Every structure is written in structure tokens, then in C-alpha cells.
Amino acid sequence: MVTLQELRDLRLGKLGTAVSHWEQMVRKLTALAQGGDGGANAADFAAKVKAADWKGDNATVTKAFTTRTAQQFTDILTEARSIHAVLRDAHTALAGHQRSLTSAVDRWHAEKISFDSGGRAYGGSRHADNSATAEHVPPERLQAAATEIAAILEAASEADRIASRALHRHARSTHDFDETGYRSLKDADRAQGLADLNAALQLAGKGPDMTDAELERFNTLVRQHRDNPAFAENFATRLGSVGSLELWRELAGGPHEGPRAGRARAELLADTQKFLGTTLATASHGTSPAMTSWKSGVIAAGDDRIGAYGPYGFQVSSALMRHGTWDTGFLTSYGTKLIEFERSDPGYGGTKNLWSLSPQQQLDYPRSDSPLTAGDPMHGFLQALSHNPEASLDFFHGETGGRNGLHEISNFDYLVDKSSESDHPRVWPTDFNGKTPGYEHLGHALEAATLGYPHDAVNPRTPALDTPHHAQERESRLTLMDRLVRYYGDSETIDQQDGIRPSLARMAAGHIDSLNYSVANFGDSGEMSGRDLVYEKDRYHLKDFDRGASRSFLRALAGDPDAYETLSSAQQLYGTSMMAAAGSAAHAESIGLQSIYMHGAFDEARSEAIGKEFADDAERRNHELEKQAAWRGYVTSAVVGAGVGVGTALVTGTGVGAILIPVAIETVGGAVETHVETQTMDWLKANEHDNSTEAIKTMDDAHIAGENRAMTPLLAWAKSQGLAPHEVSELSSNAESMYVKGGNFSDTDNGRR
Template identity: 40%
Template sequence: MATGTMTVDELRSLRLGSLDTAVSDWKTMAGKLELLATGGNGETSAADLRKKAGAADWKGDNATVSRAFVTKTAAQFSDAAAEAKSVLAILSGAHTAFTQHKADLQTAVDDLAKRNIYVNGKGGVVAAVPPPGVAGDAEIHKPTDAELDIAQNRITKILAGASETDRIAARALRQLAKNKYDFAGEGSDSLKNADREQGRADAEYWRREIAKGNVDEWSEEKLARFNEVLAYQNDNPAFTEALAVGLGADGTLQFWRDLADPGQGRTPEGDRAELLGEVQQNLSMSLANASHSHSPEMEAWKKQIIAAGPKDFGHEGIMVRPYGFQIMSNLMVKGNFDSGFLDDYGKALHSFETEKKPFKPADVWGNPLIASQLDYTGKGPDDDFGAPGSDPMAGYLKAVSHNPDFATELFNRDEMADYLLTEREFYDEDDPFDRGDGTVQSRDALGKALLAAGTGINPDEPHIIDSYEHTEAQKDAFAGTLRRLAERGDDFPPELRDDMALLIGNHGAEVHQTASAINTAEAPLHYEHLLEVTKQVARDTDSYGLLMEGVNQAIVADIHAEHKGDPVEELQRAGQTIGFMETVRNHAIETDTDDPSWTAKWGYHVIGGAANFIPVVGDAVQRGVDAGAYAWQLEEQARIDGEKKEDKGRNFSIRQVHLTALSDEWARVNPDHALCQEGDKYPRQQAIGTAAFNGNDTANGAVGE
């Protein structure tokens, strides 16, 4: 059997015929041993022998030696039969599972080939598009980065499943064969039960190791073994629940506190710090998996974890004692935690911070007397793995973003949405150590949670969406977010700009209809709120690029969509939205007029940054999207280079390239329209240009100009 993660070549070459033969042979063997053990067909059996031995009148040495020998030998037949049944169950389960794994792999490879994605023998995926000299004029689909990410995840998941089947079966068989000289009569009755039993055994082993204490003195080899078990067991409820319950709530928190920051000048760094980052993430996923259990033991654990939030945890000789909330939140950075647990935990954290007023979160969590190094999931300012991780709201909001349904629910609650978006004072966790880069980590996590709430998508997982459709709850969360952030004006948190750019693009259809509205009161979104938030997003060049990528795609998608009435409306709406976005950009630059870095930092040259959050369109539409995006970037670069004058008034030349590309795309979609006939290019450009002027006027009017 394979070692490590199975490759595509190994799974494909797996000889299931040999395994099928082994299953048949063991089925025969199990039947024969069962006959010898229990009898039947008039044959003498081990059961008969044991019965006669027990009833016989043994004398002398026979009474002590022979009776015991015969009885044990008879029992061995029963144990052998039981073990044979276990071997049969394991092999049969493995055969069934591997058959499915191979079928899944072949289906995936065939599906991906249709999208011009090639899967190599090791399991990697690459785009397989023929060169122009081969393709000629044929329409060839070129896979996007998002499609490649999805494809890689699909293949990786299949190979991981096959590797897990291999590991479980091999371990179960080794367990059955561990005794050289007799049969134990113990074994699993299915591959699924073997997985459960192995999970419980692993949890108990590591519970005992942790209970010995001094986990900070574990060698890197032992820590790596623990991490390896966490990695392949973190989706096994039998393991995850047993580990959590076995450690207990306080024990779980104390374990990570001791492991992550032993103190006394022994804070982990280098390779150990990097390894701790993997342990932290795998332990987080294990606890997330366990949180979905509603057994009495796990329900008690969840309540106790929350109750331990206000407690401090230290160790002998160390004054620094972080709160339970700080420790637990750093064990929530990965995985999908149960919605009920997230709800209760968030309410408790909110209540704790509220009770501490007038002290600010920075005063409560950032106090040097309690701040430990608890987060190893990324590099700090010194380029080494490890950061304070002092603000528990950061880890909590990461967990919220990984459960999009709960995120939507959370940000539709006025009290919590108001607290997170307008009331709470976030702070840079790297302070007060004077080594921060200016990024507020918890607000960065807030942005991801908002993105999940408004899209229904986990922002840390690759995905492909195919429409602008949203639930009413997601629309409400988006609208509420726009309102609250718009009300902040220029106090808009910079960490939210990129995520809001993606969220706006994800709601691109409604955004386009709002930006191009003549009667803004009837727009699907609040016009002034959208205007203010897009202005704030546009204050960062990269975020503005993401924003324009999403809006451009929405415009082209609208041009290609089915509509009633004269399609000239789509041409005019395209122009109006471009005018809106142009005004947004100008006002953003004006807001930061004393900061010349906007143009200096321009570097948005790669199309596709928003691909995970805007709908996939057909190849014909994508050509229009790419043409529009390319035209806009050429235009933007010309502005940066000073070739075109900035002017908030009616200056068609500064957006001519982009508008022309969009009008040409509209003409390609509507070749029979009166504006698309030979010689009518000028009236078509005038129509979209005039609409852009109207977009300028409406947006400027909304801000009082």
C-alpha cells in the first residue's frame, strides 16, 4: 500500500482484481474457521471440544495442564474465526472504497479535460490550451485561476480520501496481525468502525501525553507526530470529540497556552514556530469538527469553554496570564464551527468587553501583563512565525467567516452589527510592542466575515459561482453593511476596502442597476450609501482595481442578458455606471489630496483578482469582459502617466477607450440595432458618452456638487 498521500498514478494502477481475489479467499477462510469454531454439518467443532473438556473428569496433571490447554486451544478457533471476519470486513470495505475512489478520479479527470484542464500523474492540475497555431480560429476555453483552484481541490480531496482509506485499512490489518503466536479475537467489523476505533485510540494516547505536562519540552519530532495525527484525524468525530472531552475545557486552553508561549525567554521561533502554526490550524479544525457534536459531554465542554473565557491562564513563575477568550479565539482560526457555539461564544465575548467599559479593547486585551504569543498562523513584522494574537475578536471573526450562514445571521442582528461596524474600537495587536505594520488584524478578519455574510461564501475556500442571485438575508446583510460603513464617512477602516470591493462586485447586478439609475430613489440599493462606500474603497489603488473588475463584469453581463424593450437601455446604463465610477475615483483622490501615493502605488495589472466572488460567464461574454478590463487599464495607466487631464467635469476623452470598448461589445451583441449599422458609430458613442456625463452629474449631485 502507498505511503503518504496517494498520487494519481498510484490510485489508477491500484489492482482491485487482486484485492477482490483476497476478499473472496478470506470469505472462504472465514466460513471454514467459523465451521471449525462453532460446528455444523455434523462436524466436530472447537465448541464441542471445549464443552467436553469442561465436562470431563480430569485427574492429576491432566486436571491442571491438559484441561487448560484444550480449553485455550478451543478458544483460539473462535478467536481465529472472529479475526478472519474482521480481515474480511476490512478488505471488503477497502475494495468498495477504492472502487469508488478510482471512479471518482476518472470522472473528475474526464470532467476537467472538457474544461481544458490536465491532471498529471502526481495530482497537479494545469491549463491545457492548444497554441493559436493549433487552435486556429476555434473558440477555446482558457481555464481561469479560480477554475484551476477548484480543480486542484477536487483532485486533492479524492486523493486524500483514497490515502485515508489506505491508512485506515493498513492500520487495522496490522492491529490484527500484531500477535505472532495466538489470536486475540478482536477486530473491527467494518472499515468505518475501524476509523472510529483508531480515532478514539489516538485521542486517548495524546490525552495521556498531554496530561504528563511539560508540553513545551516536546521535541520537534514529537510535536510533528502530534501534528500529523491532527492532520489526518481532524475530520474524524470519534477523534475530535474524544480529544476535546478528554482534555476538558480548561485543559484544552492550558495546553495551547503552555505549548504556544512557555515564557522565561523560551518563546518558540524558527522551525518550531512554523510547525506550531500547522498544529494551531489542525487543532482548530479538530475543535471545529467536535463542536458539531451535541452529545451531553460536548455540550458541557462548549459551555465550559465559554465560561472559561474571563479566566486567566498562566504557569508557574510567569506573571503573564492571558484570558481564556484570547487562547480559545486563537484555536478558532480554521474550520467550520457550529453556529450555536459561535452564537453563544460571540455573545459572551461581547458582554465581557461591554462590562469592561470604559476600558477599551486595547486596554483589556493588549495589556502587556496578559499579552502572550498565541498565534503562529502567519509571519510577524520580524518575518518569523508568531504574533501576539491578543485580540480575541480576530480569531472569532475568522471563525464567523468560515461559517457563512452564521455570518449572514450575525450581521443581520442590529446590536452586533452596530457594535462591530460602528462602536467597537479595534487596535493593532502588534502594539504596544512598537513593531506593528499599521494593519489592524481583527478588522482584517471583520472584512472577511462581512464578505461571508453578504455572499454566502467562505472567503478562504476556492469556489465558482454562476449567478448574481442572493438570499434575502444576504441582501439585507449587504445593505446594512453599506449603511453603517457609509455613515462613517472618511473614518472608513482601510482594512475593509479590499473585502468591500469584492462584496460590491459579488452584488454587481444590483450595484450596476443602482449606479445607472435615473431615479435613484427607486434603485435596488441606497444610492448615497453605495456612492460613499465605493468612494472609500477607491482610496486604495488595488481595492479600486478589484472594484472596477467586478463592476466591469456586471456591465458586460447586463449587455448580454435577456431584456425586454429597446436594448439601447443597456448601452446607456453602461455609460451611466462608468460615469458614477469615474466620479467615485475623483472624489477618492480629492479626499486624500495631500497624499500623492494613490497614483504612485498604481500597480493593478492582473485581471482575475475578484474571480472567486463574481459569477462565471460564458466564453463569449468573457471576451467582452476582458476587452473592457483591458481598455480600462490602458486608460487608467494613461491617467497615471499624466497623458490625460483629471477633470470632474464633462471630459469624454479621459474615459473614451473604456466607453468605446463597451459600446463595441454592445454592438456585437445587438448587430441589428439602428445604432449598429455602418456609419452609425458616432451616434452610438454619443449615446454612451452622454450617459456617462449623466452618471457624473448624478453622483456629483449626491455629494452636493
């Protein structure tokens, strides 16, 4: 495995020189083998050999020798072209991975995260004299940083492995030149996958009888070729659909079933589940008749038992679907069959009885912390959706039923809507402690559907909007988000689905632009007040979620500390960018005041929640307020630093994945186009720690800190405009009024402040 230091310090000059030399060699050998430069060449020689009138021994010996000699020039050209292609693509790949590493390290440094030579992430900064300064960084961000760096290092290692193996293959031809070669590094990867296929199948044929050493070898093969379509598709089809499921069922449950598996074996099986699942996910994208049959077979086996008294096919396949990116069409068909099967209630005891597993049946490694819900295949299916935004969006806009005695119900209503108006929603299996872990996976799938990128993406990309199809996808995401805003309008509804709140906050942050647009409609005055022009509705493809629904949704979220942090950081960045990019001072001021209004709403919701929760415990209440203030200093630094070079959406985030915050500045903190943008963002950066130094002791102090945070972008804009003191005073008065109005907007009870 290539280390961080090795990739960072890698000098590609010699490899680049080798590429140039082999390119020249190919040109010379082409002329020697095929002609074209007027000189002697093997093609002419072969033609003359063929046309000559050979007699006696010459006809049998000399002719064969000279023909083979001429062919050798073609073979040496083939080998030279192959070597050049491998070296060229290896150089391109390694240079790209080196750039990605540099960019990622710089981006994480902006969040005060550094790395050791092996890629381990830690909070702090290392200086030129090799001294280090420790910094507190949330564990989730450290994990996200380490995950991104590990992915880059693994990709670089794979490029190195494939190139090395390809070159060694040519080097082994000591007495002859190869008749076949590689057109590219990808072609070499494909050929190597096919070469390893039989070895992987032979090991798979042993199933649970594989020794630990053999299982480790099997894991290595499927790990190396998990993204290789040639290997993956042939591996899947030769195992067969049911055979693929039987392989994992037997491995997961034997020879030492369930809890009796030793630690070493369990760790190997965790790798098997991950890499086998990812390999089959790659295979699912195949469109050959054999792969189409395999996918249909996996779905058809869903309601069958795998093995005598074994788990259902859905349970086995969903365990593997936790990993990789599965095909959109396959996921849609699979999800439809899964829901229709459990709605038919074949176990006559609901989902909990239908999907229960015996203690000896284990399908997930490491063992699930939720023993009563470990067999629920909806978890793995939703995780698969969370890694495929297109499939997730299609699924939540789809429906099941209308046949086989089942009434038609939308997938959204079945999985999400638990209101009294919903017709037979899903009853989610719960644990002994009353928790329902499935809602966390539901939230992740909804994130992918509404935001347009995988929920755990460390460095997500803004969904494209450059074609009518992309615009339609954006509209579909907004329509789904609109349903969520209207449904999750109170804390009780959110709390009933434990684990979904963080995802809802991330979705709200990702759609903070449409939420601002929706709220800016007092008394239905949006059209007459020029709201569409101020927020550039058509340019940014915004949607009105309804002012009242948006208020209820944001109030329900902002009362939670983590959700409040996510929303507040998103609002500050969005409001700042919109002001900086506004076409006129009037529009900038209008947007800035509306942003303060939103901050007032968030701060009031959070303060009220603290006041209610800790009304009789002043010490704990003050502790919560201190934590809130300490966070403000960190997140402002993180989001501003992380925005450099990102483009029209700013990467920030909580949890394992990042969030794309809509912003209107093309390059925040970088080579921005206008003086206003530069001054606004520089001023925000310079004042990032103001709130963190506040000694928050009372609820009133918390409000002061919130006011300071809300005013920071507006004062930055005022400075960039060179406003006179009396103009700033008037602006501040208007801002205070909007902040109070925003608080009233989300206020439900100030009695316990």
C-alpha cells in the same frame, strides 16, 4: 505526502479490479459462512455442532475445536467485507481527488497559473515540448492556487494513509481472522483515531515539557485526526474545558517563553496552534452531554485567568479559534459572553488595557506583527466567524446587553458603526503606528455573513436557494448588505477602518446584481419602467439598497485602485451575462446600456481619485493610469477563463479567496444553451486584450480605455444580433450618453482632471 504528479498519473485500474475481486470473494464467503445457495455452510455446521450429543473428550476438546472452526468462517467473512469496504472507499476517494485535481489545474491554467510536480504554483504556461512561457500573476492568486492544490493532495494522502493502515492491521493477523472490521473508510478513520487517543493525551499531559520530537509527534496525531469527530470529541472532553485552554497557554508560553523560543520550537508551535485549534473546532460540533458541558465550560472560563497571572480564557480560546470551522451555536454564545464581558470594562481602561499581554506572554505563532493588539480576543473570534457564514450572519443580526446593567446594543452597531449616533461602540485597540488590524478581521467576518461562504474559500460554492430556509438566509444576507451600503457611504468612513476596504469591494462584487438593480431607479421610476421584470428580481432574489446610498457606496469604493479593479471586472461579467440571457432584444439593450452607466460611474470615481491624489505630480499620475490599463488585460482573461463550468456564479477574485460573481448564463464559456450566449462570450474572449494595448498617457486616454471596456459586452451582443451599421451607430450613441450620465452619477469634482 502524495505529490501532484503522483496523483495526476495515478492509475486506478488495478485498484478497481481488486475491488471487484473482493466483492466476488465476499459473495462466495457469504454463501460459505451463512448459506443461501443450498450448499454446505458454516452456519449449518455450527448448528449441528451445538445440537450434537458430545461425550467424553469430544465434549471438551472436539466440540470447542469444531465450534471455533465454524466461527472462523464468520470471522473471515467479516475481514473480507472490511477489506472490500476499505478498497472500495479508497478507490472512490482517490478517483474523486484525481478529478478534483484535474479540474483545479485546468481552472488555474485559465488564469495562466501552472504547477510543478510537487504542487508549487508559478505564473506561466508549460507547452507540449516542455518549454515554458512566464506570465506575471498577482502573488495572492499564486497563493490561492497553491493552497487549493495542497488541500487536494493532503486529502488524497489522508485517504491513502487511512486505507494503508487499515489493510496493514488485517495483514498482521497471520494466525487468525479478525472478529471485527470496518464498514467504510470513514469507519476505519474513526477506529484509528480512538486507537491514537491515549498516545495524544499522554503527550498533552507533558505540556511544555514535551521535547521537540514529542511535540512533533503530537502535532502529527492531531493533524491526522483533526477532522475525526470521535478523536476530537474524546480528546477535548478528557482534557476538560479548562484543561484544553491550559494546554495551549502552557505550550505557547513555555518552557522557553515568548521571544526566547527558538526558531525550530516556534515553527512547531505554529503547527500546534493550527492543528489543535482545528481539532477542537471539530469537537465543538458534538452534541453529547460531555461535549455540551465542555463548550459551556470554555465560555464560562472566558473571564477567568488561565494560570497564575495568566491571560484571560477568552484570549487563549480565541487564539485557537483562528483555525477550523467552529460550531454555530457555540460561536453565537461565545461572542455574546465576550462582548458583554468587555463592555463591563473590568479593567477600567477600555479594551486596550483589558486585553494587553506582557512581552513574555505569547499566544499566537508566528508572533503577531501587532504587539499592542496581539491579545485582543476579538481578532480570533472574528476569524472563526469568517470561516462559518451561518454563525457570522446570525451574530451580526444579534445583540448583547439588556441585563447585568448593560443596555441593549446590536452586535453590528457595537463592532461596525462608529458614527456619532451609535451608542457606545467598541473602541478597537491600535498599534504604535495608529493602525487597527482588527478591522481587517471584521471585514472577513462580514464577507462570510453577506456572501454565504468562507472569506478565504479558494473554490466557493453558491449558497443554495432551493428551500424556504435558504431563501430566508438570502434575505438576511441582503438585509445586512443593505446596512453596510448605507453605512459605508463615503471614503472617510471607510478609511477610518483601515483594512476593511478590500472586503467591502468583494462584498459589492458579490452583490453586483442588487447594486445594478438599485441604481436603475432614476427618479423612483423603477416600478413603472418594469425594472423588476428586466432584472428578474424574484428569480434572483434582488434587493433595493436605495439608489442614492448605492451611488455613495460605490463611489467611495471605486476611487481605490484595487476596489476599482474588483468592481469593474464584476460589472463587466454580470452585464455581459444578463444581456446574453435576456428574454428579448429590448431587455438586453436596456441591461447593456445600464451596465455602461455603471462603468461610467466606476471610471469617473477612479479617474477623479487619481486626479486628486496626483494633481501636482504628472509622472506618478501617468504611472497609476498605466497600471490601471495593464490590469484590464489580465482580469478580463482571468474572469472569462475561470468561468468555464462554474454555473450560475462566476469565480474570479483578488486576495487569497475567490469571489462568486452573480451571472445569468448557466455555463459561461461551456455548453451554453443559445447562440446569443455563445457568440457573446466568444467575442468577449477574443477582444480581451484590446484595452491592455492602449498607451495610457493622460486622463483623457484613461477615459477612452474605460469606454472601450464598457462597450465590449454591448458590441458583442450587437454582433450576435447581426445589427446593421446604422443600428450599431444608434446603439453607440445611446451608450455614450449613458456612460457620461454614469460619470455624472458619481462625479463630485472634475476640477483637477
